[in-house]
Amino acid sequence: MNKNKRVPTSAELNILNVLWRIQPATVRKLHDHISETQKIGYTTVLKMLQIMHEKGLVTRDESTRAHVYSAANSVEQTQSSLLSDIVNKAFGGSRFDLVMRALGDEASSKEINEIRTLLDSLEKNNK
Numbered sequence: 001m002n003k004n005k006r007v008p009t010s011a012e013l014n015i016l017n018v019l020w021r022i023q024p025a026t027v028r029k030l031h032d033h034i035s036e037t038q039k040i041g042y043t044t045v046l047k048m049l050q051i052m053h054e055k056g057l058v059t060r061d062e063s064t065r066a067h068v069y070s071a072a073n074s075v076e077q078t079q080s081s082l083l084s085d086i087v088n089k090a091f092g093g094s095r096f097d098l099v100m101r102a103l104g105d106e107a108s109s110k111e112i113n114e115i116r117t118l119l120d121s122l123e124k125n126n127k
Contacts (some may be wrong), residue, residue: 002096006055007085012040016057016078019071026066054059 008016018033019025025033031045049069052058061068073081084097091097107115 006057007081008052008055008057009050012052012055012057013072013078013082015045015052016071019058019069020075024061024068026068028066030069 009063015030022029022033027042027046030049031040031042034042034045049058049060053069054062057072058069059072061070069103071078087093087095089097091101099101103112103115
């Protein structure tokens with residue numbers, strides 16, 4: 001798999017969600033934000049960022065004493081990678097099966113109408 005297309009783990013995604021809001025950020029700044037909602041050690045955040053850097057999930061500016069991290073990909077790019085991974089792993093590559101499972105019996109009338117509008121728009125663009 002392409003290094004920049006790696007799918008983040010759940011723990012890595014937690015860090016990315018904070019990083020997307022506050023980037024660029026030092027390990028200290030990230031730790032301070034993350035520790036507001038979950039108990040996690042500074043060295044754990046540091047180690048995870050090092051691993052994420054090796055995987056290509058974050059970039060690191062080493063020009064200052066305190067390294068500064070940024071997400072390597074946008075929220076949308078990461079969501080697309082995660083969705084593609086789930087479609088392939090859990091639904092045998094079928095987007096239709098994913099949509100059917102996602103909608104199930106729980107979609108509201110409003111959601112169904114919004115989906116119908118989206119599908120109509122996609123259909124127009126494909127003609």
